[in-house]
Amino acid sequence: MQGLEVRGLSKHFGGLVVSENIDFDLPAGARKALIGPNGAGKSTFANLITGILRPSAGTIRFDGQDIGSLKEAQRVQMGIAKTFQITTLFPQLTVRENLRLPILERQGLGRRLFMRADSNRSVEAEVSALVDQFALGSLADRPVLDLAYGQQRLVEMALSLALKPKVLILDEPAAGVPSSETHLIIDAIERLPDDLAVLVIEHDMDLVFRIARSIVVLVQGRILTEGTPQEIATNAKVRELYLGGSHG
Amino acid sequence: MNLLLNIAVDGIAYGMILFMIAVGLSVTMGLMRVVNLAHGGFALMGGAIAHWLIEKGGLPFVGAAALAVLGTVAIAMPLERVIYRKIYGFGELQQVLATIGLTFLIIATIDFWLGSSLLGIPLPETLQRSVDLGFRQLTAHRMTVIVVGCLVILGLWALLERTRFGILLRAAVDNRDTASALGINTGHIYMATFALGAGLAALGGILGAELLPIDAYYPLRYMVLFLIVVAIGGLGSILGSFIAALAIGLVETAARYVLPDMATIITYTLVILFLATRPQGIMGRAS
Amino acid sequence: MKLRSYSVAGVMLFAALAAFFLFPYNLAFLTRIFIMIILVLSLDLVLGYAGIATLGQAAMYGAGAYAAGLFAIHVWADPFAGLVVGAVAGAALAAVSGVVLMRTTGLTLIMLTIAVAQIGAEIANRMREITGGADGLRGIRPSKILGIWDFDFIGVTGYWYACAVAAFVFGLLSVIGRSPFGLSLRGVHESPERMEAIGVSVFQRRLIAYVMGGGIAGIAGALSAQITQLVSLETFSFTLSAEALIMLILGGTGRLYGAALGTVVFMTVHHLAAANDPFNWLFVIGGLVLTVVFALPSGLVALPTSLKRLSKGDRHARS
Numbered sequence: 110m111q112g113l114e115v116r117g118l119s120k121h122f123g124g125l126v127v128s129e130n131i132d133f134d135l136p137a138g139a140r141k142a143l144i145g146p147n148g149a150g151k152s153t154f155a156n157l158i159t160g161i162l163r164p165s166a167g168t169i170r171f172d173g174q175d176i177g178s179l180k181e182a183q184r185v186q187m188g189i190a191k192t193f194q195i196t197t198l199f200p201q202l203t204v205r206e207n208l209r210l211p212i213l214e215r216q217g218l219g220r221r222l223f224m225r226a227d228s229n230r231s232v233e234a235e236v237s238a239l240v241d242q243f244a245l246g247s248l249a250d251r252p253v254l255d256l257a258y259g260q261q262r263l264v265e266m267a268l269s270l271a272l273k274p275k276v277l278i279l280d281e282p283a284a285g286v287p288s289s290e291t292h293l294i295i296d297a298i299e300r301l302p303d304d305l306a307v308l309v310i311e312h313d314m315d316l317v318f319r320i321a322r323s324i325v326v327l328v329q330g331r332i333l334t335e336g337t338p339q340e341i342a343t344n345a346k347v348r349e350l351y352l353g354g355s356h357g
Numbered sequence: 358m359n360l361l362l363n364i365a366v367d368g369i370a371y372g373m374i375l376f377m378i379a380v381g382l383s384v385t386m387g388l389m390r391v392v393n394l395a396h397g398g399f400a401l402m403g404g405a406i407a408h409w410l411i412e413k414g415g416l417p418f419v420g421a422a423a424l425a426v427l428g429t430v431a432i433a434m435p436l437e438r439v440i441y442r443k444i445y446g447f448g449e450l451q452q453v454l455a456t457i458g459l460t461f462l463i464i465a466t467i468d469f470w471l472g473s474s475l476l477g478i479p480l481p482e483t484l485q486r487s488v489d490l491g492f493r494q495l496t497a498h499r500m501t502v503i504v505v506g507c508l509v510i511l512g513l514w515a516l517l518e519r520t521r522f523g524i525l526l527r528a529a530v531d532n533r534d535t536a537s538a539l540g541i542n543t544g545h546i547y548m549a550t551f552a553l554g555a556g557l558a559a560l561g562g563i564l565g566a567e568l569l570p571i572d573a574y575y576p577l578r579y580m581v582l583f584l585i586v587v588a589i590g591g592l593g594s595i596l597g598s599f600i601a602a603l604a605i606g607l608v609e610t611a612a613r614y615v616l617p618d619m620a621t622i623i624t625y626t627l628v629i630l631f632l633a634t635r636p637q638g639i640m641g642r643a644s
Numbered sequence: 645m646k647l648r649s650y651s652v653a654g655v656m657l658f659a660a661l662a663a664f665f666l667f668p669y670n671l672a673f674l675t676r677i678f679i680m681i682i683l684v685l686s687l688d689l690v691l692g693y694a695g696i697a698t699l700g701q702a703a704m705y706g707a708g709a710y711a712a713g714l715f716a717i718h719v720w721a722d723p724f725a726g727l728v729v730g731a732v733a734g735a736a737l738a739a740v741s742g743v744v745l746m747r748t749t750g751l752t753l754i755m756l757t758i759a760v761a762q763i764g765a766e767i768a769n770r771m772r773e774i775t776g777g778a779d780g781l782r783g784i785r786p787s788k789i790l791g792i793w794d795f796d797f798i799g800v801t802g803y804w805y806a807c808a809v810a811a812f813v814f815g816l817l818s819v820i821g822r823s824p825f826g827l828s829l830r831g832v833h834e835s836p837e838r839m840e841a842i843g844v845s846v847f848q849r850r851l852i853a854y855v856m857g858g859g860i861a862g863i864a865g866a867l868s869a870q871i872t873q874l875v876s877l878e879t880f881s882f883t884l885s886a887e888a889l890i891m892l893i894l895g896g897t898g899r900l901y902g903a904a905l906g907t908v909v910f911m912t913v914h915h916l917a918a919a920n921d922p923f924n925w926l927f928v929i930g931g932l933v934l935t936v937v938f939a940l941p942s943g944l945v946a947l948p949t950s951l952k953r954l955s956k957g958d959r960h961a962r963s
Contacts, residue, residue: 185843193841199834202827210831211842213824219844220852222820226827272842392751443938449750450697451937454893457886458933465926577882581762584755592751621766625759633744636752 111172112136112306113158113189113276118167120153120330127153129330131167135276135306142309142321146350150330151310152194155278159191160184171276190274194281196261200254204245204264207253208236211271239267243297259290263297276306283313295319314351318342326350362493364611370499371568372606373506377561379586380513380598381554387593388530389445389547394456396558397576397583398463402429403559404571405467408476418481426559433555437548460576468573478566502564509557510599517595526550530593585628591641600639649818652901656814660807671799677911678806679868682813684891684903686860689817691889692897693826694853695833696746699885700757701861703741703764704734706880708862710768713781713869721787727809727866734862735855737764742854746847758882765880780876784869795871802871809867813860817900820856829853830898890929894936896943905944
């Protein structure tokens with residue numbers, strides 16, 4: 110199968126179970142959201158997929174290949190990318206330079222000494238395409254630290270997309286973004302390539318319901334249910350979790 | 358056998374000196390997250406003041422040493438307030454530069470005051486005598502160093518575990534932000550800790566003058582030695598510094614007995630290899 | 645951009661020419677500035693670009709100086725061959741020590757870089773029969789440059805030779821600084837976590853930068869061995885590493901002309917203030933360093949920007 114296929118994935122920290130027996134599919138072109146209260150194990154799940162953490166049990170397959178033992182960098186090269194929950198950019202570099210870095214590396218030019226970094230046509234074309242896609246044109250030559258936080262989140266997404274991933278995990282893309290700028294994030298997600306498999310981990314239900322075609326609810330490390338936004342919105346257990354209990 | 362005993366006694370004495378000088382450095386670095394290259398300057402101050410009090414003032418050794426330690430503390434406290442407090446929030450490199458600058462100023466000041474030659478601290482008669490331990494003769498000085506070193510670690514342990522100050526200090530080392538959020542006056546803790554560390558360094562400098570001779574360039578010459586103790590022990594760990602200081606004291610002393618030409622090279626190479634495999638040190642937490 | 649880098653190069657070459665005619669009796673000192681510029685440039689690559697905090701750049705400088713000196717005495721006295729030997733020695737020491745050092749950061753890294761330089765000094769001191777120990781390595785007599793120019797007593801040849809080597813290193817680093825590799829070093833400096841997430845081995849990039857910086861520091865050492873015809877244990881000294889760092893910070897990191905500017909200013913102040921009493925010099929340098937840290941954290945090259953921002957009332961002057 111094309112895309113991610115997770116079976117029986119579990120993660121224990123000592124006696125603490127943070128992921129238990131998770132089955133999860135993310136085919137090419139998917140738009141899924143992962144929701145759940147704080148401490149449900151959402152970030153752990155993302156880190157298991159990107160290779161920052163090692164699973165205690167279970168398999169992770171990508172395009173049919175078992176990737177459970179690969180390192181983070183190897184999974185990046187295969188096409189699994191994740192944005193950071195807390196913006197992790199190169200603050201003194203301009204937007205263009207931020208985007209140029211991953212593209213140069215992906216094209217194997219990162220260790221060239223005797224060419225100008227901005228002289229490769231295909232790299233520059235990709236940089237410009239990303240700048241346009243995320244509507245960063247007027248800011249492209251400003252250092253990232255001069256940008257507003259919502260704009261930095263866009264650069265964060267563009268940077269991950271520059272790796273030409275097949276799977277993109279967006280870890281709380283709207284966290285810390287003022288609500289007046291949330292639409293920027295939603296627009297950007299809606300403009301992502303059609304064949305890209307996207308998994309959004311998010312608290313903001315508005316955002317989740319606008320972009321996800323399928324929602325997975327995680328509670329205490331287990332999948333509670335999975336369904337369309339319609340199904341999730343009317344699911345009694347989920348309503349109880351979100352409306353009755355403490356707000357996550 | 359005799360060789361091993363010699364190495365053990367000299368190595369432990371040397372290690373105790375290193376511990377006394379470096380422990381304050383470790384705690385301040387762990388607590389304030391400041392890279393402090395000027396710490397050896399406090400050992401130098403202690404030694405220089407003791408030298409001056411004995412040679413020029415004619416004071417007895419113990420009195421001179423006590424006054425020198427107090428004098429160093431009295432200098433360290435305003436320094437903490439004027440210079441260190443300002444650089445806590447700086448980047449690593451800025452801290453390195455500022456403390457190098459401070460080191461140069463300390464060296465220049467001591468030279469201006471007492472010159473650049475060796476500043477001897479003559480031991481009193483009683484400390485020069487030999488003590489017969491049955492298996493070997495030992496100078497009273499070595500004995501004193503070892504005993505004082507043990508007292509210092511016991512005292513620090515009691516201070517940390519048995520006093521309110523210790524509780525606050527440990528809280529601040531573990532989590533500075535939480536500590537200040539809880540209303541703990543971290544500023545006072547910093548200054549007290551800094552002053553205590555400087556005082557211990559002065560004590561170590563005075564007692565260790567036979568092993569690490571005092572002159573104006575002292576802080577530069579032994580900078581790496583003190584930093585090694587901190588890095589091997591793990592930032593902020595008193596027990597770690599103690600173990601590291603003893604280990605380094607023993608290794609270097611052993612190397613000096615067996616392969617005198619290679620002692621420094623062997624010690625440093627071992628240190629580098631150790632830190633390559635365990636960068637956070639003996640008691641440090643992996644970051 | 646291009647115009648600006650040409651004009652920077654033009655200004656520096658003009659300054660070299662002007663200094664030659666204005667201070668004909670200080671050629672030895674001026675030559676020493678060129679050598680230090682090369683050392684500080686190497687530090688700018690390692691620290692300014694790649695963000696590797698080191699206080700032991702003198703280790704590679706010393707290795708280059710001893711290697712070039714010994715090579716000239718025992719093998720071949722050709723100056724350019726000596727530079728190559730110095731570069732290789734500096735790069736080799738950086739590679740061997742870097743394999744361990746580049747795995748560490750922060751205090752441990754700073755301390756280990758100092759330790760490596762001290763080990764170098766200790767080895768040079770102990771191997772007296774080969775290195776001359778504390779007396780220094782003597783008897784280095786470099787042959788004519790390109791078989792044409794002999795090193796003269798006044799130091800005219802030495803001056804232009806050092807100037808040419810410094811210009812070459814400056815040009816080389818300018819090219820590297822703008823290359824993809826240079827950009828990746830800035831990336832490693834600013835956000836190593838992100839570089840790993842991009843799929844880059846930060847350790848490997850840092851090691852390459854450290855080795856390249858080591859090679860350049862080795863060239864500086866070799867040059868000093870050839871021009872002073874003497875190599876002393878001082879080449880490994882902590883003070884040299886620290887002074888190089890101060891010059892770099894004084895000028896401003898990450899911009900090569902900052903390294904050159906900082907070196908010229910620092911060396912000139914040193915020349916005027918120190919000369920006879922090294923301890924008075926320590927007062928000056930100590931005060932200078934504290935001034936830079938507290939008042940000029942981004943170095944002299946940022947001075948115009950800082951002043952401009954200050955006059956505009958911009959509070960973000962400190963980055």
